[in-house]
Amino acid sequence: MQEDTIAAISTPIGEGAISIIRLSGPESISIVNGIFKTPDNHGLIEAASHTIHYGHIVDPEDNSIIDEVLVNIMRAPRTYTREDIVEINGHGGGVPLRRILELVMRGGCRLAEPGEFTKKAFLNGRIDLAQAEAVIDIIRAKTDLGSRVALSHLKGSLSKEIEEIGDEIIDIVAAIEVAIDFPEDDLEDVDISNITDDLLGISKRLSHLLDTADSGRILRQGLKTAIIGKPNVGKSSLLNLILRESRAIVTEIPGTTRDIIQETVNIKDVPLILLDTAGLRETGELVERLGIERTLEALEEAELILYVVDSSTELTSEDHDILDRSVNKDVIVVLNKIDLPSITTKETIRDLLKEKGRDLPIVQISAKNRSGLEDLERVILEEVFKGKSLSGAQDLIMLNVRQKDLLERGIKRLNEGLDGIERGLPADIIALELKAVGRILSEITGKFIDEEIIDRIFSQFCVGK
Ligand SMILES: Nc1nc2c(ncn2[C@@H]2O[C@H](COP(=O)(O)OP(=O)(O)OP(=O)(O)O)[C@@H](O)[C@H]2O)c(=O)[nH]1
Numbered sequence: 428m429q430e431d432t433i434a435a436i437s438t439p440i441g442e443g444a445i446s447i448i449r450l451s452g453p454e455s456i457s458i459v460n461g462i463f464k465t466p467d468n469h470g471l472i473e474a475a476s477h478t479i480h481y482g483h484i485v486d487p488e489d490n491s492i493i494d495e496v497l498v499n500i501m502r503a504p505r506t507y508t509r510e511d512i513v514e515i516n517g518h519g520g521g522v523p524l525r526r527i528l529e530l531v532m533r534g535g536c537r538l539a540e541p542g543e544f545t546k547k548a549f550l551n552g553r554i555d556l557a558q559a560e561a562v563i564d565i566i567r568a569k570t571d572l573g574s575r576v577a578l579s580h581l582k583g584s585l586s587k588e589i590e591e592i593g594d595e596i597i598d599i600v601a602a603i604e605v606a607i608d609f610p611e612d613d614l615e616d617v618d619i620s621n622i623t624d625d626l627l628g629i630s631k632r633l634s635h636l637l638d639t640a641d642s643g644r645i646l647r648q649g650l651k652t653a654i655i656g657k658p659n660v661g662k663s664s665l666l667n668l669i670l671r672e673s674r675a676i677v678t679e680i681p682g683t684t685r686d687i688i689q690e691t692v693n694i695k696d697v698p699l700i701l702l703d704t705a706g707l708r709e710t711g712e713l714v715e716r717l718g719i720e721r722t723l724e725a726l727e728e729a730e731l732i733l734y735v736v737d738s739s740t741e742l743t744s745e746d747h748d749i750l751d752r753s754v755n756k757d758v759i760v761v762l763n764k765i766d767l768p769s770i771t772t773k774e775t776i777r778d779l780l781k782e783k784g785r786d787l788p789i790v791q792i793s794a795k796n797r798s799g800l801e802d803l804e805r806v807i808l809e810e811v812f813k814g815k816s817l818s819g820a821q822d823l824i825m826l827n828v829r830q831k832d833l834l835e836r837g838i839k840r841l842n843e844g845l846d847g848i849e850r851g852l853p854a855d856i857i858a859l860e861l862k863a864v865g866r867i868l869s870e871i872t873g874k875f876i877d878e879e880i881i882d883r884i885f886s887q888f889c890v891g892k
């Protein structure tokens with residue numbers, strides 16, 4: 428199949444030491460050859476695959492030199508897209524780069540759409556869809572761990588697991604169909620109980636994949652964590668402590684923080700999106716009141732709440748209010764200012780929590796003396812992964828929304844099949860159900876998938892990838 432040749436600037440826009448224009452497609456070598464001069468006048472047409480050539484990009488119309496470059500030649504099929512690829516390494520950013528792009532387009536290629544290089548890799552069968560999606564994850568990964576997990580997907584770990592499960596389902600369907608086609612062998616009765624066991628095993632494997640999806644999502648996007656509490660309890664001091672920099676203004680005046688301050692921080696490779704908020708209290712002051720409205724929104728949206736209490740003051744009705752507003756949320760009570768004579772202790776808080784019928788972790792810190800941070804970080808990680816250890820996290824499977832949705836549908840369908848077996852439905856109906864499960868799962872790796880969905884997935888990429 429002859430495809431057209433595409434080109435794009437593959438490095439970020441802006442100044443840099445080098446920038447790369449990438450071409451992929453059957454004409455890419457001849458197009459670049461038409462605008463490239465080497466000192467010894469060797470052309471690129473005969474150039475061996477995976478070689479680098481020094482020279483200048485020259486406008487063929489007036490022979491003016493545009494840029495001094497290195498050109499990489501990679502011939503199909505051992506390339507990212509499985510087509511001929513040429514990469515022009517020019518000087519970073521600016522006018523020459525755009526001129527080169529214009530020249531290659533005049534030479535007969537068209538501008539690539541976002542993600543089109545990776546889409547070609549998928550369409551040409553070099554990677555499957557789950558692997559292509561891993562490419563987006565690698566680009567967007569917020570921590571080392573996140574990118575390591577994405578990288579293992581790119582190598583095919585998710586695809587392999589899904590394919591194994593798909594193969595098992597096919598085997599089971601085949602067994603059922605044999606039983607249908609040769610009923611005289613009386614296989615049906617024997618097989619059904621075996622099949623139930625196998626299907627339960629598959630259901631468990633799929634559920635396990637789904638379980639790890641939440642951890643994966645956190646690695647991908649970061650956990651939204653709001654620091655909430657009354658004014659002056661030390662919320663901004665806590666933000667600064669966790670960030671290890673003086674990001675938010677801290678004063679002894681209650682009501683210092685008005686707007687929400689958002690920062691991302693990695694705690695042992697887990698990204699947190701930290702929100703410092705305005706202290707919650709009744710106030711007539713307009714700006715502060717607007718700030719408090721934002722605090723309540725942040726509290727609503729947060730997945731984890733660091734509820735800060737000043738141990739040198741009494742608990743008040745506002746503390747009751749905060750706890751009432753955070754029901755059904757993961758909350759860690761941070762008892763701050765333990766360097767001061769204490770009025771509110773761990774016990775006081777336990778009593779309050781008991782009254783509210785809740786059991787929350789309590790961590791004592793002094794933001795001023797920078798003590799207790801390690802404890803807090805440990806408890807945060809425990810809350811995030813709820814006892815699941817992060818060791819072996821490389822084996823974590825990250826699922827995006829699309830993959831998660833497919834998994835959930837697959838499991839649902841599988842359970843309907845199991846239900847059908849129990850109710851004694853005919854074997855051919857069961858086989859149909861199971862085929863549907865297989866089909867849903869294969870959408871994860873992209874074996875059966877609509878054009879439209881493919882376009883939507885690749886449109887998330889940046890141009891040039
Ligand atoms: N002694 C002591 N003082 C602290 C500690 N943490 C914070 N403070 C002080 O408490 C005051 C309030 O701290 P902030 O961090 O501004 O408190 P906040 O909760 O952000 O306050 P608002 O933004 O007004 O809601 C400041 O004077 C801090 O220096 C601590 O651990 N010990």
Ligand SMILES: [Mg+2]
Binds near residue numbers: 662663664683684705
């Ligand atoms: Mg503050």
